[in-house]
Amino acid sequence: MCEAPIGVFDSGVGGLTVYRRIVELLPREAVVYLGDTARVPYGTKSADTVIRYARSCAGVLLARGVKMIVVACNTASAYALEALEAELAVPVVGVIAPGAATAAGISRGGRIGVIGTPGTIASGAYDRAIRGRRPDARVHAKACPLFVPLAEEGWTDGPVPLGAAQAYLEELRAAAVDTLVLGCTHYPLLAGVIGAVMGEGVALVDSARETARAVAKVVVERELLRKSSTRPDHRFLVSDDPENFMRIGRRFLDDVLPAVEWVDF
Amino acid sequence: MCEAPIGVFDSGVGGLTVYRRIVELLPREAVVYLGDTARVPYGTKSADTVIRYARSCAGVLLARGVKMIVVACNTASAYALEALEAELAVPVVGVIAPGAATAAGISRGGRIGVIGTPGTIASGAYDRAIRGRRPDARVHAKACPLFVPLAEEGWTDGPVPLGAAQAYLEELRAAAVDTLVLGCTHYPLLAGVIGAVMGEGVALVDSARETARAVAKVVVERELLRKSSTRPDHRFLVSDDPENFMRIGRRFLDDVLPAVEWVDF
Numbered sequence: 001m002c003e004a005p006i007g008v009f010d011s012g013v014g015g016l017t018v019y020r021r022i023v024e025l026l027p028r029e030a031v032v033y034l035g036d037t038a039r040v041p042y043g044t045k046s047a048d049t050v051i052r053y054a055r056s057c058a059g060v061l062l063a064r065g066v067k068m069i070v071v072a073c074n075t076a077s078a079y080a081l082e083a084l085e086a087e088l089a090v091p092v093v094g095v096i097a098p099g100a101a102t103a104a105g106i107s108r109g110g111r112i113g114v115i116g117t118p119g120t121i122a123s124g125a126y127d128r129a130i131r132g133r134r135p136d137a138r139v140h141a142k143a144c145p146l147f148v149p150l151a152e153e154g155w156t157d158g159p160v161p162l163g164a165a166q167a168y169l170e171e172l173r174a175a176a177v178d179t180l181v182l183g184c185t186h187y188p189l190l191a192g193v194i195g196a197v198m199g200e201g202v203a204l205v206d207s208a209r210e211t212a213r214a215v216a217k218v219v220v221e222r223e224l225l226r227k228s229s230t231r232p233d234h235r236f237l238v239s240d241d242p243e244n245f246m247r248i249g250r251r252f253l254d255d256v257l258p259a260v261e262w263v264d265f
Numbered sequence: 266m267c268e269a270p271i272g273v274f275d276s277g278v279g280g281l282t283v284y285r286r287i288v289e290l291l292p293r294e295a296v297v298y299l300g301d302t303a304r305v306p307y308g309t310k311s312a313d314t315v316i317r318y319a320r321s322c323a324g325v326l327l328a329r330g331v332k333m334i335v336v337a338c339n340t341a342s343a344y345a346l347e348a349l350e351a352e353l354a355v356p357v358v359g360v361i362a363p364g365a366a367t368a369a370g371i372s373r374g375g376r377i378g379v380i381g382t383p384g385t386i387a388s389g390a391y392d393r394a395i396r397g398r399r400p401d402a403r404v405h406a407k408a409c410p411l412f413v414p415l416a417e418e419g420w421t422d423g424p425v426p427l428g429a430a431q432a433y434l435e436e437l438r439a440a441a442v443d444t445l446v447l448g449c450t451h452y453p454l455l456a457g458v459i460g461a462v463m464g465e466g467v468a469l470v471d472s473a474r475e476t477a478r479a480v481a482k483v484v485v486e487r488e489l490l491r492k493s494s495t496r497p498d499h500r501f502l503v504s505d506d507p508e509n510f511m512r513i514g515r516r517f518l519d520d521v522l523p524a525v526e527w528v529d530f
Contacts, residue, residue, distance in 0.1 A: 038314050039304050044417075046506030049303045146425075149414040152309075160411075160428040167425065241311030 002226050005030035005233065006215065007066030007090075009057040012040035013152070013245060014185035015072030016252035018095065021212030022070070023234070026219060030232040032064050038239035038265070041148055042075040043117025043184065050119060054080035056265050058088060060237065067224050070215055071095065074116050074184050074207065078123035091218050096120075098214040099181050099207030100129030106203055107179040110137040113172040113202075115194075116183030118143040126183055140175045144168040144184075151186040152248055161190060165197045173198065181205045189251065236260040267491050270295035270498065271480065272331030272355075274322040277305035278417070278510060279450035280337030281517035283360065286477030287335070288499070291484060295497040297329050303504035303530070306413055307340040308382025308449065315384060319345035321530050323353060325502065331355065332489050335480055339381050339449050339472065343388035356483050361385075363479040364446050364472030365394030371468055372444040375402040378437040378467075380459075381448030383408040391448055405440040409433040409449075416451040417513055426455060430462040438463065446470045454516065501525040 006026075008019050012035045019033050034057055036042075042050045054076045058069055068091040071077045071084065077094030084092045103112050114126040121143040130137050146164050155161050172180065180202050182188055188206050195204055219225055226232065238245045242260035249257045271291075273284050277300045284298050299322055301307075307315045319341045323334055333356040336342045336349065342359030349357045368377050379391040386408040395402050411429050420426050437445065445467050447453055453471050460469055484490055491497065503510045507525035514522045 038310060040309075044305075044509070045303060046509065049505045145418050146411070146414050146420070149411050153410050155411070155432075158428075160425055160432065163423075163425040163428060167420075167423075240314045244309070244311065 001067050002224055003030070003228055004065050004067035005032045005235070006068055006070060007032050007034070007061030007064065008070040008072045009034040009036065009061060010073040010185060011035070011042040011076065012037050013249045013252055014148070016249055017185045017188050017208040018070065018072035018211050020253055021208045022215050025212045025216045028226050028232055029219070030226065030234065032061060032066055032235045032237065034060055034237045034263070035245055036239050037241070037245055041117070042073060043119045043148060044145065045119060047079045047123070050075055050079040051083055054084060058084055060263055060265070062088070062090070066090065068093065068218060070211065072185060072211070075119040078120045078125035091222060093211065093214050093218055095185065095207045095211045096125050096183070097129050098210035099183065099205050100126055101133055102210045103179050103181045103205045104130050104133035104137060106205070107137065109178050110134060111175060111177045112137050112139050113175070113177035113180040114139060114141040114183045115144045115168065115180065115187065116141070117148065118145055120183050126181060140172050140177055142168055142171055147190055148184065148186045151189040154251055156189050157192055161193045162197070165190070165193045169194065169197045177202060179203045179205060182207060234258065237263045239263060239265055266332050267489055268295070268493055269330050269332035270297045270500070271333055271335060272297050272299070272326030272329065273335040273337045274299040274301065274326060275338040275450060276300070276307040276341065277302045278513045278517055279413070281514055282450045282453050282473040283335065283337035283476050285518055286473045287480050290477045290481045293491050293497055294484070295491065295499065297326060297331055297500045297502065299325055299502045299528070300510055301504050302506070302510055306382070307338055308384045308413060309410065310384060312344045312388070315340055315344040316348055319349060323349055325528055325530070327353070327355070333358065333483060335476065336360065337450060337476070340384040343385045343390035356487060358476065358479050358483055360450065360472045360476045361390050361448070362394050363475035364448065364470050365391055366398055367475045368444050368446045368470045369395050369398035369402060371470070372402065374443050375399060376440060376442045377402050377404050378440070378442035378445040379404060379406040379448045380409050380433070380445065380452065381406070382413065383410055385448055391446060405437050405442055407433055407436055412455055413449065413451045416454040419516055421454050422457055426458045427462070430455070430458045434459065434462045442467060444468045444470060447472060499523065502528045504528060504530055
C-alpha cells in the first residue's frame with residue numbers, strides 16, 4: 001500500500017497549487033492528479049451536482065489504486081468531504097479544515113475573512129470550521145466569482161484584477177479583518193492584488209500550503225510513506241482536452257507539465 | 266407536428282437572449298428551453314467534449330417532442346452544428362450563420378471583427394461563414410473569456426468590464442473594423458461597454474436577434490407554424506440547480522422566469 005500513489009482531484013487546474021505543495025513536502029511520493037476539466041467549474045454549481053462529480057472523481061482515482069485522496073478543490077471539500085469520508089476506505093483530506101485551523105490559530109483579534117467561490121461561501125463550511133476551533137471568532141465571508149476566470153486568463157495584475165479585488169474586498173476591509181483565508185485554489189495566483197487591497201496588516205492564509213501539511217501528517221501517522229527510492233511517478237488525468245490543461249497548468253506550476261492523459265467518465 | 270414546441274438549448278443562461286428574440290417574433294409558438302448548467306461553460310472546452318454535450322442536449326429536447334432545434338450557443342454551433350444537422354431528422358438552426366450573414370451584408374468596408382469564447386474563435390466558424398458570403402471581407406477574431414463571467418456576475422458597467430473591454434478590443438480597434446459581431450449569447454449584456462470602447466462608427470451585430478429571424482424563416486418555409494390559438498407553453502429545463510438559473514436568468518430576460526425543471530442527463 002505504501003508504494004501506491006496519493007490521489008489528488010480538483011475541478012480543473014486550480015488544485016495544481018495543492019499538488020505543488022504536496023510534492024515540495026513529500027518529494028518521494030507518487031501522485032495521480034485528476035482535473036475534471038470537462039465539467040469545470042464546480043464553484044458556481046449546486047451541492048447535489050458537486051457531490052455527484054466528486055464521487056465520480058474519487059472513483060477514477062480509486063481505480064488507479066491510490067492510497068489516499070486529497071480533495072484539492074474548496075467547493076468539493078465544502079460540499080462532498082463528509083460523503084467521501086463516509087463512503088471511502090482510504091483516508092480523505094480536504095482543503096478547508098487545514099486553512100481554517102491556521103486562520104483560527106494566527107488571527108490576532110479573531111476577525112477572519114474568507115473568500116471563495118459562491119458554492120464554498122454558500123456552504124458555510126469555513127465559518128463552521130473556524131468557529132469550531134475558535135468560538136469567539138467573527139467570520140466575514142465573501143464570494144468572488146470573477147477571481148477564477150481572472151486567474152485562468154492570466155490577468156493577475158493590472159487595472160482589471162485590481163478593480164475586481166477592490167469591489168469584492170470592500171466589505172472585508174470595512175469589517176477590519178486581520179486574517180484572510182484564500183478559500184479557493186486559484187486565489188494564490190491573485191495574492192498580489194488581494195494583499196495590496198487588504199493592506200499589510202492582514203495575514204493571507206494559503207490553503208494549498210496548509211493542506212499539504214495535513215496530507216504529510218496523514219501519510220506519516222498512518223504509516224503510508226513510500227519506501228522505495230526510485231523516482232516516483234506523477235500522472236495527470238483530465239476529462240477534457242489535455243492541451244488546454246497543460247497550457248493553463250503552466251501558470252500554476254511555473255513549470256512545464258509532463259504528459260497529460262484524457263479519461264472518460 | 267405544428268403544435269409541437271421549438272427546442273432551444275444552450276450551455277446555460279446565455280441562450281435566453283435567443284429565446285427572448287424568438288418569443289418576440291413568434292409569440293404563438295411553444296418553446297422548450299434547455300440550459301446545460303451542470304456542465305457550463307462550453308466556451309473553454311474542447312470540440313470533442315462540446316460535440317458530446319450538444320448531442321446529449323439535443324437528445325433531451327427530442328425526447329420532449331420538439332419540431333426543430335435551435336442551438337442557442339455559439340460554441341456549440343461552431344463545433345457541433347454539422348454533426349447535429351447530419352444526425353437529426355428535425356431542422357436545426359445555429360447562431361453563427363445568421364450573425365455572419367448580417368455582418369457580411371452591413372459592413373461598409375468589409376473589415377469585420379468577431380468576438381466570442383475561446384472555443385468559438387478557435388473553431389474559425391465565423392471566419393468561414395463571413396467569407397463564404399463575402400470573399401473580400403477581412404475578419405479579425407478575438408476571444409474574450411472574461412466577458413461570460415462578467416455578464417453572469419452582473420458587472421456590465423463600471424471600471425472592471427470597461428478595463429476588460431479595453432484590453433480585449435484594442436486589436437480590433439487597431440484593425441479599424443467597421444462591424445463587430447457579438448459572437449456569444451452573453452455579450453449583448455455588455456453591449457454598452459463594448460460599444461463605448463469601439464466607438465460610434467462601429468456597427469454591433471447581435472446574433473440573438475438574427476438567429477430569431479432565421480428560426481422564423483424555417484418555421485414559415487417548412488410550414489411548421491403553430492395553428493392553435495391557446496396560450497403556448499414555455500418550459501425551462503436545466504441540468505443543475507433551478508434556483509440559480511432563475512436568479513441569473515432574470516438579468517437576461519428582464520423578467521421573472523416561470524418554474525424551471527431539473528433534468529438528469
